[in-house]
Amino acid sequence: MKSFLSLAMAMVAVMTACADGDVGTYQNPVIKYSLPDPTVLRAQDGNYYLYATEDTHNVPVYRSKDLVTWRYVGTAFTDQTRPMDMVPDGGIWAPDINYFDGHYVLYYSKSTWGGSWQAGIGVAVSDRPDRGFHDAHKLFTSEEIGIENCIDPFFIEDDGRKYLFFGSFHDIYGVELSDDGLSLREGAKPQKIAGGLIEATTIMKHQGYYYLIGSAGSCCEGAKSTYRLVMTRSRNLFGPYVDRNGRTAVGDNFSPLLNKSPQVYGPGHCSRFVEDDAGQTWIIYHGYQADNVDAGRVTYLDRINWDAQGWPTIQGMRPSTEAPAPLFGDAAGITDAPTTASADDFSIIPAGRDGMFRIEGPAEASFSWQLISAGGQQMLSGRARQTAIIDASRLMRGIYVVRILGPRGWQSEKLLKR
Numbered sequence: 001m002k003s004f005l006s007l008a009m010a011m012v013a014v015m016t017a018c019a020d021g022d023v024g025t026y027q028n029p030v031i032k033y034s035l036p037d038p039t040v041l042r043a044q045d046g047n048y049y050l051y052a053t054e055d056t057h058n059v060p061v062y063r064s065k066d067l068v069t070w071r072y073v074g075t076a077f078t079d080q081t082r083p084m085d086m087v088p089d090g091g092i093w094a095p096d097i098n099y100f101d102g103h104y105v106l107y108y109s110k111s112t113w114g115g116s117w118q119a120g121i122g123v124a125v126s127d128r129p130d131r132g133f134h135d136a137h138k139l140f141t142s143e144e145i146g147i148e149n150c151i152d153p154f155f156i157e158d159d160g161r162k163y164l165f166f167g168s169f170h171d172i173y174g175v176e177l178s179d180d181g182l183s184l185r186e187g188a189k190p191q192k193i194a195g196g197l198i199e200a201t202t203i204m205k206h207q208g209y210y211y212l213i214g215s216a217g218s219c220c221e222g223a224k225s226t227y228r229l230v231m232t233r234s235r236n237l238f239g240p241y242v243d244r245n246g247r248t249a250v251g252d253n254f255s256p257l258l259n260k261s262p263q264v265y266g267p268g269h270c271s272r273f274v275e276d277d278a279g280q281t282w283i284i285y286h287g288y289q290a291d292n293v294d295a296g297r298v299t300y301l302d303r304i305n306w307d308a309q310g311w312p313t314i315q316g317m318r319p320s321t322e323a324p325a326p327l328f329g330d331a332a333g334i335t336d337a338p339t340t341a342s343a344d345d346f347s348i349i350p351a352g353r354d355g356m357f358r359i360e361g362p363a364e365a366s367f368s369w370q371l372i373s374a375g376g377q378q379m380l381s382g383r384a385r386q387t388a389i390i391d392a393s394r395l396m397r398g399i400y401v402v403r404i405l406g407p408r409g410w411q412s413e414k415l416l417k418r
Helices: 002-021
Strands: 025-027 039-042 050-051 061-063 071-075 090-099 103-111 119-126 134-141 155-159 163-167 172-176 191-194 198-206 209-216 228-234 255-258 265-268 281-289 297-306 322-324 347-350 356-360 367-372 378-387 387-391 399-404 408-415
Touching: 039 090, 050 090, 071 347, 090 155, 090 281, 090 378, 103 155, 155 198, 163 198, 172 198, 297 322, 356 399, 367 387
Parallel strands: 228 265
Antiparallel strands: 025 322, 039 050, 050 061, 061 071, 090 103, 103 119, 119 134, 155 163, 163 172, 172 191, 198 209, 209 228, 228 255, 265 281, 281 297, 347 356, 356 387, 367 378, 367 399, 378 387, 399 408
């Protein structure tokens, strides 16, 4: 009853907001920069944090209060803390962020493109969600456990025990972890739960079922990508999982959840399900914009509904272009919602090639900026609105300081020119 009343209050709040002229919708994509394989967590400070495959070196981290407006806040690792104990020349792919036992715990893949035996999964921890991950170490590699393409980790805690699921087009497996989640439980052996049609496993428990969401097809071919979300479910964490017709996932049978649209190619590799303040369920996933494929796999948000048979659904089985926004605080009927940590007004992110950086500011905010050398000399400067590009490609390597004068005063941040 309480849940129903909360949702009813939320709907009234939305209708009132719309009547007052407030915008109650959002537009996809919610992040227009390439962030493949997103994972999302609502942290202890009330903000959501998103991590992705490292198109930005050392794993980019974005922050949001509302699942719609995202701000780049840094990287999970630095060059000093970057995992190097497996596949040294590999990239960090498909991270999975979690919070348990008082720490933020990040599972990650390390692999080379096409190197299905040069792949493995590791773990690192931090006391904060936006940076500082350390003690990175290997859990296992494909060669060590004899399973090809050990990437795409997904953590779940069930009945007081911790498990990790993984796999990419060479069957999906699950294995039990130690009590602290930082190693395999002694003697634990991976168990196969699904066939080789899918990768990027996410498991959601809902009303007595475990729903396994995976991605099938080609992920990374722009307009030719056939990526899509598919699903299956079981009464038990380790299966047997079956599709809507009762056919087994081990036999590569899955039901569709999300397909491409004329606007979005290759939607897939979704985050775990997250909720807004009204209890609505959402997923974040990547896809290609049909009108800007070169931007890479950008970030989409869609609401999950549940049908009469208890299966998750996305309206039309296609990515939305514009939809009702998630509900928070007063809009969700919550008048005593906790405040979230404040963020700096401006963020700086590498912008493609070496020596290029992008300043991101609040919407329509005018600002000026200066790039200052370690010796205090102004090297570059400019004025902009909302976004600016710093072209330091012709400058010497070293540490610089970016000073930004915005609506709320000065902000400074160090910048490393490689």
